[in-house]
Amino acid sequence: MSDFDAIIVGGGLAGLTTAYLLAKESAEVLLIERGNFAGAKNMTGGRLYSHSLEKILPGFAGEAPVERRVTREKVSLMTGDSSVTVDYFSPGLAQPGQDSYTVLRADFDQWLAGRAEAEGAQIVTGIKVDDILIRDGQVRGIVAGGDEMEADVTVLADGVNSLLAQKLGLRAELPPQQVAVGVKELIALPASVIEDRFQCRTGEGTAWLFAGQPSGGRVGGGFLYTNKESVSLGVVCTLSDLIAGNATLPQLLENFKRHPAVAPLVEGGKLIEYSGHLVPEGGLAMIPRLVTDGALIVGDAAGFCINLGYTVRGMDFAVGSGEYAAQAILQAKQAGNFSAESLDAYRSALEESFIMQDMRLYHKFPHFMETTPRIFAGYPEMASDLMAQLFVVDGQRPQPLYKKAGRSLKTVGTLNLILDALRGVRAL
Ligand SMILES: Cc1cc2nc3c(=O)[nH]c(=O)nc-3n(C[C@H](O)[C@H](O)[C@H](O)COP(=O)(O)OP(=O)(O)OC[C@H]3O[C@@H](n4cnc5c(N)ncnc54)[C@H](O)[C@@H]3O)c2cc1C
Incomplete structure (x- = not known):
């Protein structure tokens, strides 16, 4: 008999969502967070796309400590002293289902932890999980502060540098690229x-x-x-x-x-x-084996994050993966079977979900960025030069627009521009 149905390592959005949903279905859940409170060690840019949490906690933005609803999107190309900006304002950005909110994790994660606790989840903070407990080749819980605690399922929600997933052999050490x-x-x-x-x-x-x-x-x-x-x-x-x-x-x-x-x-x-x-930022290539006997892995620990260079998105994936993990654990509990085969329902559900669809859609993008340095050094200068050609009036002999534009394009080369545009479109 285990101490808990599930032990969750890490009180970020992935772990807290899993804890909330399991506790809501009366599962015995323990979440262990090494920070002094949930969110203490967590960081985001940060904008949370609401859709995945809205599905779990409808109308959450009315109650949660969100900062501002994003109604204006800006993207700038910058040189050392200039900036060319696209400014998009639309009421559509605030519409339910496609709305997003700026958040501060120290406040937001604590709120979600409170929701999980209200459903009966036990959350212990200030304790680091040191190891995974393995018996007869199967994960049976965790080791923390010298104590062993047993659970039918252990959820690794310990973030991007998941040392526990490495210990379990689910993933290798993170390479710098x-x-x-x-x-x-x-x-x-x-x-x-x-x-x-x-x-x-x-x-x-x-x-x-x-x-x-x-x-x-x-x-x-x-x-x-x-x-x-x-x-x-x-x-x-x-x-x-x-x-x-x-x-x-x-x-x-x-x-x-x-x-x-x-x-x-x-x-x-x-x-x-x-x-x-x-x-x-490895994208699809970074996703490890997601389940093993008695354990599964969610959120950043599973590599569910998209870094497009100028923007990072992982919080809605953390919430979504927590939801699918909770569903698979509840099914396994009902069947009384916590083998990798049984928990594989998590991986199958992910395959059809927005998470894997997005990860697949953007899978070529990291490589595109790495092999197209002009995005970061080349196009910003070109855009700035073009703006200068268009807007600077200095009393000198005027030139037709096509000549002005042609001069700016020469800074990166027209062929490069066309090829990069084609590769960029293909990468998306
Ligand atoms: C600079 C930056 C900007 C970003 N901007 C955005 C953005 O604008 N929008 C967006 O959607 N995403 C953004 N992200 C990504 C997003 O923050 C992550 O994808 C998200 O936080 C992942 O949540 P998680 O719960 O998986 O992991 P985390 O939030 O990292 O939580 C992991 C938790 O596990 C705990 N932990 C780790 N090891 C142990 C252990 N051994 N024992 C106990 N506890 C442990 C940690 O203390 C932590 O609380 C950004 C990330 C960064 C770094």
Whole structure:
């Protein structure tokens, strides 16, 4: 007889969703989180696409500590001193089902932990799970602080660098080219200042992504998300690129913050939090074996994250994978069979889900980014040059538009532009 139906390692969105759904169906659940509270060690850019959590907790945004609903999307191509921006505002962005919210994980994860506890899940914080308990070749629980605890199923929700999945042989050590690293500053500003600077109403906000200068022209990008009374400003870069380059990530973030197009946006703000975290970016190639006898793996630990260089998306996958994991565990409980074969219902459900559909859709994109450095150093300069040709009036002899555009295109080469566009479209 096990101590619990399920032990979940990690109190991020993946683990908490699994715990909530299992406890809701009266399963005996223990979740162990090494941070002092759920969300204490978790980081996001961050915008949460609502669809997967909405399915589980309808109307959650009315109750949860979300920051702002995103109604404005901006993408900028940046050189050292210029910025070319696409600004998309639409009420459609706020429509139920396609809405998204900026969140701060320390608050948001604690709220979800509260929901799981209210359903009966036991959440223990401040304890690190050191090992997996294996008996007769089957996972039987965990070892933490010298104590052994048994469960019919152990859920690995321990994030991108899942040492437990490595111990179990479900995945290998992360190679630098399959992982990016992000740093973020949380900068406090009054709500009225944010609403003026980012042209948004109370409760509404902006998601802003930057390619070019923020990552020093390497694979990666910058982000800015508006919260209620702060903005999240950060940079994400591929680890292998950082190792090869000479700028550190904190330096890149400092340069980004001082960029003439960004500095006025955060002027007068007060730094209230600085955080750094790894991001899975191997895409489909990084997904490990998802189930074994008595255990399964969810969220970032399973590599469910898409990094398109200038944007990262993993939170809706973490929630979605938690849902499918909970369903498979409940089925296994009913059948009294916790073998890999039985838990494989999780993998099968994922295959048909939005998670694997999206992972498959974008599977060529990491390779496209790595082999198309012009996205990060080339096109931003070209776009800036083109804008200068169009907008700068200096009293010199005018030139027809096609000649101006032709000059800018020469900076990367017309053939390169066409080939990159074709490869980019194919990668999507
Ligand atoms: C810079 C950056 C920007 C991002 N931006 C976005 C964004 O805008 N939108 C988006 O959707 N996604 C974004 N992501 C990705 C997103 O944050 C992750 O995909 C998501 O947090 C994964 O959730 P998770 O529950 O799987 O893992 P995590 O949130 O990492 O949770 C894992 C938990 O396990 C705990 N843990 C680990 N090991 C142990 C152990 N041995 N014992 C006990 N506890 C343990 C950790 O403390 C942690 O609480 C971003 C990520 C980064 C780093």
